[in-house]
Amino acid sequence: MMALYKPHMAFLTEHAVDPDKRRYAVAEEGPRHYIDIDRYGEYPYPLLPRKWEDAVARYSADTLLQYGIAPWHIQVMLKRLTHAFREKDFGRIMKNSAEIGHYIADSHVPLHANSNHNGQYTNQKGIHGFWESRVPELLAEKYFDFFIGKAVYIKDPGAYIWARVLESAKASDSVLSAERELTGLFGDDRKYAFEPRNNVVVRQYSAAFTMAFNEKLDGMIERRMRQSIATVASFWYTAWVNAGQPDLKGLTDKRLTETEQQEIEDLNRKWNSVGKMIGRQEE
Numbered sequence: 203m204m205a206l207y208k209p210h211m212a213f214l215t216e217h218a219v220d221p222d223k224r225r226y227a228v229a230e231e232g233p234r235h236y237i238d239i240d241r242y243g244e245y246p247y248p249l250l251p252r253k254w255e256d257a258v259a260r261y262s263a264d265t266l267l268q269y270g271i272a273p274w275h276i277q278v279m280l281k282r283l284t285h286a287f288r289e290k291d292f293g294r295i296m297k298n299s300a301e302i303g304h305y306i307a308d309s310h311v312p313l314h315a316n317s318n319h320n321g322q323y324t325n326q327k328g329i330h331g332f333w334e335s336r337v338p339e340l341l342a343e344k345y346f347d348f349f350i351g352k353a354v355y356i357k358d359p360g361a362y363i364w365a366r367v368l369e370s371a372k373a374s375d376s377v378l379s380a381e382r383e384l385t386g387l388f389g390d391d392r393k394y395a396f397e398p399r400n401n402v403v404v405r406q407y408s409a410a411f412t413m414a415f416n417e418k419l420d421g422m423i424e425r426r427m428r429q430s431i432a433t434v435a436s437f438w439y440t441a442w443v444n445a446g447q448p449d450l451k452g453l454t455d456k457r458l459t460e461t462e463q464q465e466i467e468d469l470n471r472k473w474n475s476v477g478k479m480i481g482r483q484e485e
């Protein structure tokens with residue numbers, strides 16, 4: 203299986219962001235990236251049925267869509283990927299592998315499992331990008347270790363992804379409180395710094411504040427990122443096994459069809475022409 207992915211790593215990386223591009227073009231896309239699980243009571247949210255049909259019966263599909271459907275959508279994506287493997291459909295394997303990777307990564311981010319997703323209720327605006335972009339940009343290459351072991355077969359993908367989402371939900375409180383405490387310590391003048399970015403000077407979380415935040419979280423960001431990589435690899439592997447372990451040798455030098463190329467261009471065009479995400483904003 204890895205023999206198929208390795209030569210196409212550039213494709214997978216490039217198209218892992220397609221689901222976020224689609225948030226500018228398609229209204230249904232937004233809710234697939236998060237779940238405001240705190241809307242359903244208290245951790246570990248026993249009132250919220252983990253099965254889609256049961257959850258719809260209790261809360262209605264409208265409510266579920268309003269608060270986000272990430273853990274359910276990942277299971278839909280797993281089915282699509284499994285189907286693509288079964289059909290040995292190169293384009294669909296690549297597309298669904300890249301995209302399920304995106305949704306899985308999102309669901310490992312604590313603030314994708316909290317209605318206060320950008321600190322907007324607690325005067326902590328910007329914390330979303332701080333956790334998932336600023337900290338990794340500054341520290342990942344030098345300090346984070348992303349080597350993970352072998353992918354494993356996941357017997358119950360639903361239970362598995364819910365467990366990860368609950369970890370995120372639990373961690374989100376620490377993320378918000380760590381930022382709040384450090385803000386008190388640093389004050390705004392040391393919390394932010396002006397730094398050049400793409401040739402423009404922008405206000406950024408300062409390097410000192412960023413490092414203090416990472417330290418206060420005691421390796422959480424690296425752990426969540428490592429867990430996320432392991433989950434993606436294991437979901438890919440599980441899809442392949444559930445498809446009957448098809449022989450993929452004939453696919454290694456396949457290319458996308460014209461229609462698939464067209465789909466990608468369409469998405470890029472829409473993304474470029476619309477200035478704003480539909481629904482929830484994330485910056």
Ligand SMILES: [Zn+2]
Nearest residue numbers: 221222235308
């Ligand atoms: Zn996303």
